Amino acid sequence: MAMEAPAAPHNPAETRLTITSPEQMRELGRRLAKLLRAGDLVMLTGELGAGKTTLTRGLGEGLGVRGAVTSPTFVIARVHPSLGDGPPLVHVDAYRLGGGLDEMEDLDLDVSLTDSVIVVEWGEGKVEDLTEDRLQVVIHRAVGDTTDEVRHVTLSGLGRRWAEAGLDALDA
Numbered sequence: 029m030a031m032e033a034p035a036a037p038h039n040p041a042e043t044r045l046t047i048t049s050p051e052q053m054r055e056l057g058r059r060l061a062k063l064l065r066a067g068d069l070v071m072l073t074g075e076l077g078a079g080k081t082t083l084t085r086g087l088g089e090g091l092g093v094r095g096a097v098t099s100p101t102f103v104i105a106r107v108h109p110s111l112g113d114g115p116p117l118v119h120v121d122a123y124r125l126g127g128g129l130d131e132m133e134d135l136d137l138d139v140s141l142t143d144s145v146i147v148v149e150w151g152e153g154k155v156e157d158l159t160e161d162r163l164q165v166v167i168h169r170a171v172g173d174t175t176d177e178v179r180h181v182t183l184s185g186l187g188r189r190w191a192e193a194g195l196d197a198l199d200a
Contacts, residue, residue: 057086161187
């Protein structure tokens, strides 16, 4: 994983990475899990096939949670309890939700947030009101070329929680 040079002055709460394989995306998830703690909200953005669930699978491995992390598209949300003393992982796929805040509120994510790490795929415009402190992960891939494994990942930490979280260490 190589860090791209940012166009603007370096912001410690933003890191850009180039990922070249699904295994590297899982490894990014495992490494990112070391920075996560109960109460963290991670929003994943990227088109279909970008690697959001693969990254979340790595997060689950890094957090040491029970159960295979798979796409929750049809069940909307899955809870993976910790196998140790870490926080559970709540994995949400908001793709099928109409965008209404009422639908997101029905999931009671605000109740889970203090005790869990919540990862929301397709959550942009739907979950920002849960907390001021959140990690936004945007995954870009080449459009149209399904054989190209290269992904450009931008991790942006918002709020005080992420100001000193050490996102730049993910590039090491």
